[in-house]
Amino acid sequence: MDLRDIQNLIKFVAKSGASEVKLEMEDIKITIKTGTEKTETTIVQQAPLNLPQMPVMAQAGDTQVAPVAETAVSAESNYKEITSPIIGTFYRKPSPDKPVFVEVGDTISADTVVCMVEAMKLFNEIESEISGKIVKILVEDGTPVEFGQPLFLVDPS
Structure with a gap:
């Protein structure tokens, strides 16, 4: 073919x-x-074993790769982002029957646990590296997150 x-x-x-x-x-x-x-x-x-493999890729139409969603924060904004250090599933609570780690308006300090990211059945507590006030939670509870994806906006002032 x-x-x-x-x-x-x-x-x-x-x-x-x-x-x-x-x-x-x-x-x-x-x-x-x-x-x-x-x-x-x-x-x-699949190429024959004695020949170098040359994959054939074809696309029809105008397919476009969708970029990873980015948070629209103006350059003049003084908000800092808390980002995901790993790929996994974002959770706001340590367990379903416990309260959330942080809410919008909460004041946090460096090393405050703000969420958990589950990766390969391991639950990793994510700590803030900055102090300030939580302005916005950017990810829904129970959704997948990527490495470096912003999770929270923090006002450090």
Whole structure:
């Protein structure tokens, strides 16, 4: 199967209205997922063992990679961010029956535990590195967070 055949398959699937098509042959696996606004194609091709592997990637339509959501804080703002040091799930409470670590308006100091991030069944207490007043909580309880993602806005004054 060459690139032209793959492109024709993508066009056919997009016109057919199918939401997902998987095609597996001896040396190639193709998955085409379509939506109302975008078409996503994943192609995995296995090369013979004696030849260098050269993956074939094709995309149809104007697919765009969505950037990680960023907090809109003006450059003139004096707020500081408390960010996630790890990838995991954000929790505001130490357990479901306990109160939250911090609320908006609470005054914190350096080394105050502000939340927990669970990664691979380990619950990591996240401590503030700055002192100040919690202005905004940027993440919903129980949602995934990325490394470096802002969690809280703090007014250090």
